[in-house]
Amino acid sequence: MVIIIPAFISFILTPLNIIFSKKAGLIDDPSKNKHPKVIHKHPIVRGGSLAIFISMLISILLFTKINLQVAAIIVSSLIILITGLLDDKYNLSPYPRLIIQFLAASIPIATGLTITFITNPGGGTLNLPSIAGTTFTIFWIVFLMNGLNFGAKGVDGQLSGVVIIAAITIYFLSIKVGADNSQIPIQTLALILAGAFLGFLPWHIYPQKIMPSWGGSNLAGLLLGILSIAGTAKVGTLLVVLAVPLVDTGFVLIRRILSGKSPFWGDRSHLHHRLLDKGHLTIPQVALFYWAASAILGLISLSLDTKSLVFTIIGVTIFVGGLILWLTYKPKL
Numbered sequence: 001m002v003i004i005i006p007a008f009i010s011f012i013l014t015p016l017n018i019i020f021s022k023k024a025g026l027i028d029d030p031s032k033n034k035h036p037k038v039i040h041k042h043p044i045v046r047g048g049s050l051a052i053f054i055s056m057l058i059s060i061l062l063f064t065k066i067n068l069q070v071a072a073i074i075v076s077s078l079i080i081l082i083t084g085l086l087d088d089k090y091n092l093s094p095y096p097r098l099i100i101q102f103l104a105a106s107i108p109i110a111t112g113l114t115i116t117f118i119t120n121p122g123g124g125t126l127n128l129p130s131i132a133g134t135t136f137t138i139f140w141i142v143f144l145m146n147g148l149n150f151g152a153k154g155v156d157g158q159l160s161g162v163v164i165i166a167a168i169t170i171y172f173l174s175i176k177v178g179a180d181n182s183q184i185p186i187q188t189l190a191l192i193l194a195g196a197f198l199g200f201l202p203w204h205i206y207p208q209k210i211m212p213s214w215g216g217s218n219l220a221g222l223l224l225g226i227l228s229i230a231g232t233a234k235v236g237t238l239l240v241v242l243a244v245p246l247v248d249t250g251f252v253l254i255r256r257i258l259s260g261k262s263p264f265w266g267d268r269s270h271l272h273h274r275l276l277d278k279g280h281l282t283i284p285q286v287a288l289f290y291w292a293a294s295a296i297l298g299l300i301s302l303s304l305d306t307k308s309l310v311f312t313i314i315g316v317t318i319f320v321g322g323l324i325l326w327l328t329y330k331p332k333l
Contacts, residue, residue, distance in 0.1 A: 002063055002188055003195040010055035010199025017051040018203070018210050026088040028211065039155060039276065039283070044208060046088035049215030052196045053081045056219075059192040064185045069111045073189075073226060076104040077219055084215015094264035098142075101218065105141040108226055109134055113184070115229050119236070119306045137229055143246075144228075144238075145221030150252065151245030152290065153217045154272035155283045157205035160197045160212070161291040163220040166241045167194035169298035170227050173234055176302065184230035193223045206284045236309040240301040243316035244271070244293045250317075251324055271320065274327035 021027070026047040030040055057074065064070055083100045086092060114133045117125045128136065153159035171190040197220065203209045212220075228238040239246065248271040253263040261267075268277070272290070275281045281289060297316070304312060 002059070002191040003198065005062065006055045006059040006192045006195030007199035009058055010051050010196045011202065012199075013051040013054055014048065014200055014203045014210060017048060018045050020050070021045040021047040021088070021210065024089065026085070028213075039273075040208075045210040046213045047085055047215070048200060048204065048210045048212040049081055049084045049219055052200055052212065052216055052219060053077060055196040055199060056192055056223075059195065060189070063188050063192065069108060069113055069184055072108040072111045072113075073184075073223070076107045076222055079104045079107075080218045080222055081215055084213060084218060087214045094262075097214065098146075098264065101142045101145050102138065104218075104222060105138045105145075105225070109137055109141075113137070113226065113230060115140070115235070140229070140235060141222060141225035144225040144242075145218045147242065147246040147249045148221040148224075149214055149217040150266070151249035151270060151272075152242070153212060154270055155206075155276070155286045156208035157201065157284070157287040158272065158290050159217055159220065160201040160204045161287060162242065162245065162294050163197045163224070164194045164201070165291065165294040165298050166220075166224055166238060167191070167197075167227075169237065169241050169301065170224070170234060173237055173302060184226070186227055186230050189223065190227055193220065193227075206287065236306060236313075237301045237304075240304070240309055240312050240316070241294055241298045243297055243313060244290060244320055247317045247320040248272075248324070251321060271324055271327075274324065278327050280327075 022045060024047070026045060027043050028040070028046050029043040031043075056077065060066075060070065060074065066074075079100060083092070083097060087097065114130070114137045115128060116133050117127045119125050148159065148163070152162045167190045171187050171194070174186045174190065200212065200216075204212065224238060224242075228234045252267075252269050255269060256263045256265075256267070272286050275286050275289070276283065297312070300312065301309065
């Protein structure tokens with residue numbers, strides 16, 4: 001029931017979101033927005049984060065007890081939503097958006113939501129000093145927001161499917177490890193997040209009627225980041241599930257920096273762009289590739305110990321890096 005309600009709300013709100021976005025001028029017109037990363041040929045409505053946020057908010061109020069940490073999550077999500085809608089309208093610079101990401105991530109952390117230990121692959125745990133845990137937590141959440149924004153929303157339906165799979169993986173892992181839900185209702189919030197994007201998905205798949213844009217990807221990154229550290233740490237598991245877009249993002253950022261370019265200005269060097277440009281896959285097939293990779297890695301991650309998670313992340317990093325190199329230097333078909 002928990003996943004059905006946000007899915008239903010999101011599904012029925014998205015057409016209204018489309019109408020609102022059109023009237024508000026939240027449109028991505030490729031004839032005006034001539035950016036190399038843009039793949040659509042016709043104007044597409046932006047601002048899908050609004051329907052996603054409202055469905056999540058209503059569901060949180062229905063299914064969770066509002067305490068300080070849950071309230072902090074709502075406030076942080078609202079900040080991301082407002083920034084996202086402004087970006088949909090005015091195409092904000094990435095630098096103020098980055099500052100806002102750190103602000104949004106810091107609010108839940110201020111309520112005590114931090115990583116307090118890391119698991120040693122060789123056995124045991126390593127307790128982190130408060131400042132180290134807080135620093136790691138805020139950078140982890142911001143990295144996740146940017147990782148999804150850069151590496152998981154390039155084509156129609158890509159982001160929605162990946163987020164659904166990641167959230168459901170966290171849900172099952174929380175059941176498996178018996179995570180403490182006294183402060184953050186991990187399982188409930190995971191299903192709410194999955195449901196919100198599940199209802200949005202029919203409008204997002206190819207040919208998409210509306211885009212989740214920066215706000216949608218950052219809402220997902222914020223919630224997934226919080227859920228991955230609440231109760232029992234699941235950072236390693238989420239790294240495995242989202243390994244393909246996150247590793248791709250890491251390679252792209254490193255390449256931009258080494259080339260003397262800003263790491264935050266988009267280009268056409270992401271894996272999903274290369275798969276399209278080399279003629280290997282269509283837009284729906286690229287989305288399916290990311291969904292399948294996330295689903296397979298999600299299933300694998302549920303049965304791995306810490307050492308195996310590390311080796312899996314290394315393996316996926318090598319695979320994605322090799323795939324990017326192959327697509328870079330292989331002639332177009």
